[in-house]
Amino acid sequence: MVATDDLRALREYVTAPSTGSQQQSESTVVLHVTHCNLKLQMMELRFDLHTTVRGLKEKLSTHCGTSPDAMELQLLDKGEAEPVTLQTEHRQLGFFSPYDGQTLHILDHDPHSLSAHGWLEDTSKVDKYVMSEEAYAKRENTYKSFKEQKRKEDPEWTAEKELCQRRGIPYVKPEARKAAGEDEFAGEAELLEVGQRCECAPASRRGTIRYIGKVEGLPGGHWVGVEYDEPLGKNDGSVKGKRFFKCSANYGGFVRPDKVEMGDFPAIDELDLDEL
Template identity: 55%
Template sequence: MASAFMTRNDIQMLKDYVAAPGNFGQNQAQSSVRLNVTHSNLKAKFMEIVMDLHMTGVAVKVKLNTHCGTAVGSMVVQLKDEDGNLIATLDDDRVLGFYSPYNGCMLHIIDTDPHSLSANGWLEDTSKVQKYVMSDEDYAKRENTYKKFRDEKRRVDPEWTAEKELAMRRNLPYAAPSKREAVTDAAYMQEEARSIDVGNRCEVDPGGKRGVVRYVGQCEGLPLGFWVGVQYDEPVGKNDGSIKGKRYFECPQGYGGMVRPNLVKVGDYPPVDDFDFSDEDEI
């Protein structure tokens, strides 16, 4: 009878499978090619897709339709090299292999439908989408909200914070930030900042939050002295790399934070691995 547990070797094989490049880790067949895909109505190169060299131009369009939504009849597909130079425009009846594409080439989709959902930025510009704004009254009626969770925690522990909760869940020591007098020295913590470089992996206290150093220096709108901008691995930050309207680095909203250099430890701090089960051989 097969074991219901996964050994460490099984876990490693699963991790290797998930991390393998393209097509979710599957081996590439000799008759296939990996092509990047771009779209006339979208700004970014948005996928890598595996195509069989025996597919006709129509079959290529049908497969692309399932990924981008552009109708087959409204699609012109160009084959380009990795530098964006045009190789050919695909013919509906000619097989893809006729054009001798290779891994890294691009398929560029030209959407000729002026009423396409992707036209005029509708799939990328979120400002065009009407946002739902919940009233305070409706929010108060909802169960399991963060506000109710926070209020209950603070009822039990008036000094509760999200950082304290995170440290507790990770079984890490937590020290509440002490109240300090106003800083009057513009070079405050400059020495501590000298050993921290942009690009360093780091861990930030309290809470042992891990991330990458994205900025080191002074910050307008914050107390005098030196600060370290960190992009966290998890959404435990407070901003997107901008402070009071001035941008210091780029990161997703909620992943950025500015902290004092004495709270930052740089070194070999890889992202937390949810598949790491210490020395256990089975799970």
């Protein structure tokens, strides 16, 4: 039968407030692990204080590629001038009194180690398989053979055109899209006039039309430069250093013509009590 004191101690442990997401066992410690051959600091690892130095090396070898026989472990303490070397392999980690957050440094004495000379971090050192043109040409059902067959059927075939056909949508050549984009919103722009009052969507922003036309630095098509009544804009009438009209900072903006309604839009007076 469990003694009363033991039951009380167990109850206090279970009901005690946690200091983190879960209570850490008193027999474990969390250490920052670094390696002499690796530039990046390894993840924080939790170790059992009863683990022997040899067991510690075997666990770490799976993380860094260093053989346990070529490994030397050191505990680094900011308050100590010299590191503590974990020498005797049958000793348990707890013998060296490590604490949470302390650094465990790995020295690799194997010149041919997997971690040496950046082999575990620099992918440029890894030989990559490159297939020759002759070997690729002998393969069947490749993209190259598919493209050649399509080009025989349609000299103007492109992957984009193929996707449009599969999706059932019309295909427009890039040059045609560019030409159409240059005249985009031209019809809507013709209905507007510089100097007239307007209201812009969204948010019903009111102001005065100051510019109509294309704007270098913005996507193709026509734009409307508006001087807002309030600081609701993003510029002072210029785009990337080129000025199209002049106004105070944050009072200017460029919107598409279909978002602008021209008309008798007086400035909104928030102090106008007649609207209450």
